[in-house]
Amino acid sequence: MSKLVLLDQNGVEISERQLNRERIKIGRRTDCDIPLDHISVSGEHALISTIRNDSFLQDLGSTNGVRVNGKLIKNHHLQDGDEINIAIFHLKFLFEPWVMPDSSWAPTVTKTIKQTEMANHAGNDETLLEIGLNDSAGLSRNDTNNRMFDTFVVKQDKANSQNNEMRTGVLRLMGGAGTGKQVDLDKQVLTLGKPGIQTAVIGKKTAGYFLTYVEGTSYPLVNGVEVGSTPYHLQDHDILELAGTRLEFYYK
DSSP, X not given: OXXXXXXXXXXXXEEEEEOOSSEEEEESSTTSSEEOOOTTSOXXXXXXXXXXXXXXXXXXXXSXXXXXXXXXXXXEEOOXXXXXXXXXXXXXXXXXXXXXXXXXXXXXXXXXXXXXXXXXXXXXXXXXXXXXXXXXTTOOEEESOOGGXXXXXXXXXXXXXHHXXXXXXXXXXXXXTTTTOXXXXXSSEEEEEETTTEEEEEEEETTEEEEEEEEEXXXXXXXXXXXXXXXXXXXXXXXXXXXXXXXXXXXX
């Protein structure tokens, strides 16, 4: 299980905190999981969301910001040895693999809805997409690290796996001013959604693409059904909904 180590100005360890919860809040408030008592630290300064072997650091709109390895960040996929600076405080992220108990894994169960219901659902344009700063339909992060998707096994026939490996997935925006906008999923890992509201990641593996919940008060929907915390194996023409955005996944 990964952990954060609090260091003094000389790099000497003061304390450590295991990331043993899905959400670890850092801030000046005493009810934060990691309280940092300094006037330069916001009441709720940052959040670490952990899904199995992957941890994501998010700035919660703090006054003085969050830096990782000297760079100011808003959202960051933490890597082993990353150094986090919050005001006068120095924290180091140490990655330790999370081992899934044998009895805890179960495949995600999804329901099938009628094609007519899908069509009616897709035609509702009340929810609009907010384009991110990089104008990429809410896809905000590319990364070659793929640890998250190495923590589970997908049983699938070899022919399908090889077929999916050769194809590129695409996300198409459904509804709103940007209707029809498409984004090729040509990177190993991509984050989508709205930080602080609801985010998820799509990762590419040999067997295809997988959607995994990261944070938010509810799970993303695929074809109108919550996917849960287990990585969901995306199928051609699945309809995704998260953070007020509706997207279609398909292979080209």
